[in-house]
Amino acid sequence: MGDSTDAWVGSAYLFVQSTSGNMLLPSLYGNPERKSQVFKAFKLALADSTGSFNGVDMLKVHCSDPDLIVQLKFCNQVNCRKFLQSYREGTLHTSLQRHLKVSLATPTPVSVQMELKTGAGKLDSMLLEEERCVECISQEKPNHLRDEEITKLEESLRNLSCQESNSGIMSSAIPSPSGSTVDSAVQSPSLDSSLPPSSVKSLSSLPQGDTFLFQGQQFANRRITLNDHQKFAKLVSxxxxxxGRSLQAGCRALRDPFIDNLAMEYEREGLYEQAYQMLRRFIDSEGKRATIQRLVVALEENGLISLAEELLGVHPNETAV
Incomplete structure (x- = not known):
């Protein structure tokens, strides 16, 4: 009973110091206009480390020049171990630097150095001894509830994500004026009924090879080009x-929570950049397997037939009947 996963809880302190010129994280976090940007970068990086926004909780942020000290709370061993693995392998470090660069809109990467500590001392020297690290973290019980400021920052970040998601659903349901290429891509589910049944069956059931079928025609199963990439970002809206979630099935790099993180990370840059970065992640991670067929399958699954036609150079009046 005492070893129940539900009863397990632990805490640790993450010390983060910027090594980029005169950029001081405590000063940035203390700036009301920058606080939410710094918090966002930390929250997204921590979500990356465990694969969930709820994997690790931020209880309090202390400003102690030159360090920003984040008190972390873990509610189960699984997420604690995921975090430790991410920290040990440098994934958390890389993720935080990337998120800080984007959130703070800096022209160059934000370099940081980290230390992980508990009351038992520095964990960096014992990272290869995972059981020992987990034990140290479990002995460091959280000494207070989450700060009200952290709660407000987190709620603001979640609301921003929800608003972006809801606006996407609402917009796709509102009829758009004809003549706009982007709008026709969003409204393309209505095109399904005008195509023969054989044209709209899932391409994922077709054999892989040098060619594939789409609307009764054969196309070369080439790699996604830069032109494809830019058209997709412009028209997918x-x-x-x-x-992205359709591509997720065969691409670990797009697994949750990457897509939601990406939406927040590039929220200020807009839909084009969000779509561009998602497809770039797919192309970079899949290499030669990032083919036009896989993208067309994903587009078809989401009713974006006109966008698939655009990428393949097909026009509706030229398709087989």
Whole structure:
């Protein structure tokens, strides 16, 4: 009973110091206009480390020049171990630097150095002894509830994500004026009924090879080009998330919570950049397997037939009947 996973709880302190010129994280966090940006970068990086926004909780942020000290709370061993693995392998370090660069809109990467500590001392020297690290963290019980400021920052970040998601759903349901290429891509589910049944069956059931079938025609199963990439980002509009989740099945790099993190990370840059970065992640991680067929399958699954036609150079009046 005492060893129940539900009863397990632990805490640790993450010390983060910027090594980029005169950029001081405590000063940035203390700036009301920058606080939410710094918090966002830390929250996204921590979510990356465990694969969930709820994997590790931020209880309090202390400003102690030159360090920003984040008190972390873990509610189960699984997420604690995931965090330790991410920290040990440098994934958390890389993720935080990337998120800080984007959130703070800096022209160059934000370099940081980290230390992980508990009351038992520095954990960096014992990272290869995972059981020992977990034990140290479990002995460091949280000494207070989450700060009210942290709660407000987290709620603000979640609301921003929800608003972006909801606006995408609402917009796709509102009829758009004809003549706009982007709008026709979003409204393309209505095109399904005008195509023969054989044209709209899932391409994922077709054999892989040098060619594939789409609307009764054969196409070379080439790699996604830069032109494809740019067209996709321009025309997919608010449905980029759905397409990303369709690509997720065969691409570990797009697994949750990457897509939601990406939406928040590039929220200020807009839909084009969000869609562009999602497809870039797919291309970078899949290499030669990032083919036009896989993208067309994902587009078809989400009713974006006109966008698939655009990428393949097909026009509706030229398709087989």
């Amino acid at each position: 608010k449905k980029w998330k759905q397409v």
